[in-house]
Amino acid sequence: MAKKVVIIGGGAAGIDVLELLHRGKKDAEEMELTLIKKEKEGFFSTCGLPFALQGMYDIKELELIKPGFYIDKGVDFRTGAEVTGINLEDGYVSVDTGEDIKYDYLVIATGSKPFIPPIEGTNLEGVYTLTGREDGERIEAAMNANPGNALIIGAGLIGLQTAVAFSKKGISTTVVEMLPYLLPTILDADMTSIVQKWLHNDITFIFGKPVSAIKGDQQVKSVIVEGEEIPADIVLISAGMRPNVDIAMKAGLEIGESRGIVTDRSLRVKKEKSYLNNVYALGDCVEVLDAVTSRPRLSQLASTALIQARVVANNILGISSSYEPCLSPTVAAISGLQVGSVGVTSETAKRYGIKIKAGNAIKYTKARFFPGRKLIIVKLIFEADTEKLIGAQVISEETVAERINELTLAIKAGITANEICMRERCFEPSLTMVEDVIVDAAVKAIGGRKFSKSE
Secondary structure, three states: OEEEEEOOOOHHHHHHHHHHHHHHHHOOOOOOEEOOOOOOOOOEEEHHHHHHHHOOOHHHHHHEHHHHHOOOOOEEEEOOOOOEEEEEOOEEEEOOOOOEEEEOOEEEEOOOOOOOOOOOOOOOOOEEEEOOHHHHHHHHHHHHHHOEEEEEEEEOOOHHHHHHHHOOOOOOOEEEEEOOOOOOOOOHHHHHHHHHHHHOOOOOEEEOOOEEEEEEEOOOEEEEOOOOOEEEEEEOOOOOOEOOOOHHHHHOEEOOOOOOOEEOOEEEEOOOOOEEEEEEEEHEEEEEEEEEOOOOOOOOOOOOOOHHHHHHHHOOOOOOOOOEEEEOOOEEEEEOEEEEEEEOOOHHHHOOOEEEEEEEEEOOOOOOOOOOOOEEEEEEEEEEEOOEEEEEEEEEEHHHHHHHHHHHHHHHOOHHHHHHHHOOOOOOOOOOOOOHHHHHHHHHHHOOOOOOOOO
């Protein structure tokens, strides 16, 4: 008899599991796949929304796969439907259509939802979040209505990328961040100052002050920031995402200290001290273990979800697989500037009592005589006693993603500053410098001492 697999959620995590299971099953009759999602699209790339708002392409192009693609492959692909309950004892989910759907394996990929600050006025017209197609279309319509002023609450990646979209449209844009600097989860203050300087002609920043209220009658008119009233015709709340665990909590599943669903290394969920053999969770809604601090955290990235999906799909297909502690390598493009980070920041290390040595370096991406070269700034963070790499931050106009991938592997491998300096590297003047900026940062972190292969 065919095994029934039900997937709750159709974001990157849920779709990745569906794709991998469909490719991995040997016989179409061996597995019946059902995916239930409340959105109307098939697979929609939410992370592409800020660039659509910047005018790079139409929002509709972000629906990469339509529901009919899966339906034609024999998948029970349900859009515009929502799971209202999970019965773990009898093995079925309840849907808002009134139907109960049995499962042999259940995959929970309910994603995340925006954090809405507990302040007055968040329900006014003109106040938005950016988490899906409908949000993007509403914001685009508001931008096209020729507003004078926009204010963004939160200086994370999505907030900054959307601020760039507003500014490109000629809208006077202010970003308010409670913490002392932008991108606080991925960069240290000295590195964020580079990004702020890059954007300061187009965007006004307010740091270290909370938003206390959003004002207006039905339509937003202004925002109160620590007593100061700032005009705003559009407000974007981009103050972080929270795991969407309502349905999991209702079913009695364990929720961790980071407010994500607790799983084991096979990504099986936990209830009453036991992990359930046939129920998995992944993506934005789950708690992960940090590879440097060994502490629970969230890793709400599509790249994280893909690796987790491979683990879940393998285990359902009978291939033993486990999810390792993660480093969450992150890259983003912000108004032509590439920003990347992996591992811990200095602030995170301090929070967990990790003593560090850090080094910053600035160089060119190509030989100093080669046309088109760009500046590149790197910060490397090493554990003080072992001198092993535990964090890296990179900013440039090019080659950031490649370097973050390299540095992710270096952290995973336990590479030391000495090994970074003594490792062979390629050189070609149109592509690199003979002494790479990563090497310079390592040397500065360790105080400029001489290195050797035998050290």
